[in-house]
């Protein structure tokens with residue numbers, strides 16, 4: 001089997017998990033180079049890694065570059081993403097900077113691996129809350145077509161990055177002790193709170209946040225159907241890791257509840273836990289550290305003819321980011337799209 005020279009750019013929540021996932025899945029690496037803003041040594045799962053500063057030259061001897069730097073004009077992808085492609089690397093980017101570009105496939109391997117065939121060296125990993133939703137819903141779309149989705153999310157602080165995780169932990173200690181908590185990651189204290197805002201207001205969707213609009217537009221691009229109607233409410237909750245979602249999906253054609261359950265039970269990447277009477281359903285605590293998208297509370301919506309409700313939980317750092325990025329690279333190798 002060919003071995004690839006791999007770079008992981010950024011070593012925060014997602015970058016650290018990328019290194020872990022590459023190791024856990026025995027990804028065929030002949031070299032694994034971590035790049036970030038500043039040089040240092042990082043220890044991940046007991047192994048020590050040299051971290052080098054990110055430069056254009058650093059990509060000259062890299063086959064696959066997995067980007068997990070921050071977004072925006074000072075972020076790694078905008079500064080170095082396409083330069084890495086020019087120097088011969090295949091880039092898989094975790095950020096939102098290029099997801100909607102027509103020449104950038106936006107891929108969840110269980111859903112639209114075919115989109116990789118037209119890649120131009122740069123592939124985008126979708127938003128975490130969108131990834132888990134489409135893994136659960138794409139099989140229903142294939143069976144009966146999706147007309148409309150109404151989703152509310154309950155998103156963990158790990159989705160904001162390592163600084164937000166530390167802030168929740170410090171608030172858990174400071175607030176009960178009567179100390180003034182540090183409040184920087186969010187507009188409000190997150191401990192003992194629920195914040196119905198993830199991102200700022202979107203300029204094209206008045207009243208909707210940027211995270212909510214990602215769920216609308218990315219879902220359509222990944223599933224490949226611009227007619228799917230989506231409304232989202234994205235909420236930050238004081239959970240360390242794993243996002244939960246309440247999803248109402250209306251289908252174009254009639255399916256029975258038994259058919260929906262059967263489709264979900266055999267869907268790739270999905271694990272169904274659905275026994276309300278025994279209080280068994282997906283929980284953030286179960287999904288934390290796991291690869292599957294967990295689905296439960298599957299029920300027929302009595303208020304709408306072809307609609308169903310379900311509860312969907314996944315590890316936002318693994319399937320919502322690092323694992324999906326590594327699966328994209330694995331799929332490209334399998335499809336013969338990465339040359340050695």
Ligand SMILES: NC(=O)c1ccc[n+]([C@@H]2O[C@H](COP(=O)([O-])OP(=O)(O)OC[C@H]3O[C@@H](n4cnc5c(N)ncnc54)[C@H](OP(=O)(O)O)[C@@H]3O)[C@@H](O)[C@H]2O)c1
Pocket residue numbers: 009010011012013014015035036037038054067068069070071074075076079094095096126127128158159160161162163316317320321
């Ligand atoms: N967390 C999630 O659930 C999630 C899910 C999907 C996608 N994402 C996306 O994944 C990316 C990383 O998120 P995160 O949560 O891991 O962030 P994070 O914990 O804040 O870590 C950011 C990392 O990026 C590095 N970095 C920032 N700017 C850079 C630059 N110009 N050049 C090189 N490295 C740079 C930082 O380097 P230093 O350590 O040297 O400062 C740091 O290691 C973001 O684009 C985010 O939107 C996150």
